[in-house]
Amino acid sequence: MALYDKLKHDVRFWLLRRLPNCQQTVATISQSMERSLKLRERVQLKLHLWICAWCQWYLEHLLMIRETARARSSELPELETAPSLSDEARERIKRKLTDTN
Amino acid sequence: MSEAQGKSPNKPDAGVWLDQHGDYLFKYAVFRLRDATAAEDAVQETFLAALKAYTKFEGRGSERTWLVGILKHKIIDHFRHASREVTVGEEPDEFHDHREFFERTDEWQGHWNNNHAPTDWQATPADLLERDDFWKVFSDCVSPLPQRTASAFTLREIDGHSSEEICEMLNITVNNLWVMLHRARLHLRNCLEINWFKYRQ
Numbered sequence: 001m002a003l004y005d006k007l008k009h010d011v012r013f014w015l016l017r018r019l020p021n022c023q024q025t026v027a028t029i030s031q032s033m034e035r036s037l038k039l040r041e042r043v044q045l046k047l048h049l050w051i052c053a054w055c056q057w058y059l060e061h062l063l064m065i066r067e068t069a070r071a072r073s074s075e076l077p078e079l080e081t082a083p084s085l086s087d088e089a090r091e092r093i094k095r096k097l098t099d100t101n
Numbered sequence: 102m103s104e105a106q107g108k109s110p111n112k113p114d115a116g117v118w119l120d121q122h123g124d125y126l127f128k129y130a131v132f133r134l135r136d137a138t139a140a141e142d143a144v145q146e147t148f149l150a151a152l153k154a155y156t157k158f159e160g161r162g163s164e165r166t167w168l169v170g171i172l173k174h175k176i177i178d179h180f181r182h183a184s185r186e187v188t189v190g191e192e193p194d195e196f197h198d199h200r201e202f203f204e205r206t207d208e209w210q211g212h213w214n215n216n217h218a219p220t221d222w223q224a225t226p227a228d229l230l231e232r233d234d235f236w237k238v239f240s241d242c243v244s245p246l247p248q249r250t251a252s253a254f255t256l257r258e259i260d261g262h263s264s265e266e267i268c269e270m271l272n273i274t275v276n277n278l279w280v281m282l283h284r285a286r287l288h289l290r291n292c293l294e295i296n297w298f299k300y301r302q
Contacts, residue, residue, distance in 0.1 A: 016209075016212075021203070021209075021210075021211035021212050022203060022211065022212040022213045023198070023200070023202075023203040023211045023212070024211070026283075026287065027198075027283055030279070030282060030283035030286055031279060031283075033282075034264055034279055034282065035264075052212075054212075054213045054218045054219050055213075055219075057219035057220065057221065057222075058219045058290065061219060061222060061290050061293075061294075062286050062290060064222070064224075064225075064226060065258065065286075065289065065290065065293070066258045067226050068226040068229050068230065069239075069258050069259045070258070070259060070261060071226055071230055072132070072229075072230055072236065073129075073132055073133075073259050073260075075230060075231075076128050076129070076132050077124075077125040077126075077128040077129045078125075079128070079231065081231070081233055082128045082233065083128070083131065083137075084123075084124035084127055084128065085123050085124055085127045085141065085144070086137070086141075089127075089137075089141040090119060090123060092141075092145075093119060093123070093141070093144065093145045093148065094115060094116055094119055096145060096149070097115035097118075097119065097145075097148055097149065097152065098115050098116075100149060100152060
């Protein structure tokens with residue numbers, strides 16, 4: 001078991017030294033949300049994510065931010081708790097509309 | 102005026118209209134603009150435009166969907182104007198690539214350092230959807246971004262517009278847009294982690 005762990009550790013570090021680092025990888029992660037990656041980029045990203053939990057979280061968080069923001073935007077206008085038009089603004093707009101009408 | 106009214110006897114009562122749709126439109130707008138005054142203006146302009154064009158609408162589909170459609174354009178106009186006001190040199194450069202996230206003194210320079218490395222958020226979208234306090238933090242985290250970067254982020258991540266559409270709206274190149282989105286994501290993820298996910302645990 002100890003040998004297996006040592007081997008895993010060595011493979012991981014060997015890869016980490018050869019692959020794009022985290023700073024370069026987060027840029028690729030962002031690109032992957034905008035266009036389809038080239039084969040080389042895709043393979044490097046896959047391998048990096050395989051050995052780097054931090055960048056795995058990073059990707060997961062970005063996708064979650066996108067998904068949650070879109071869900072919130074479609075649900076929000078129906079939510080009672082969200083801030084609504086102030087009375088003052090409502091009156092102002094009403095006056096403006098009646099004047100124009 | 103009276104002639105116009107004669108032509109369309111079904112013109113809506115402004116007060117009733119506002120009561121029916123005002124809050125809905127305001128919430129829609131303020132989520133994107135993050136500013137109550139700007140959102141009120143957008144709502145007002147939407148109703149004014151809708152009144153003018155009401156004869157074109159009559160009966161086709163839902164009134165609310167039609168109003169939201171107009172509001173979307175007003176919001177994009179707002180972003181476009183705000184974007185035009187920023188000249189290239191003015192865009193603050195403080196939102197660089199957050200190099201400090203990847204600064205290390207050991208051999209792993211360029212990899213996440215321990216102070217900024219992402220952690221397990223232990224949350225799902227469903228947990229956050231109706232947490233108004235989370236969305237307050239979210240909005241406060243988007244706001245310090247440069248104006249145009251914040252607009253690009255909103256149009257992309259909230260409204261799901263394509264790169265081409267956003268480039269046309271904000272008059273920027275696609276490489277420009279991708280750099281902005283990358284910076285916005287780095288900043289926002291970190292800001293949410295510090296101000297919500299860590300603090301809450």
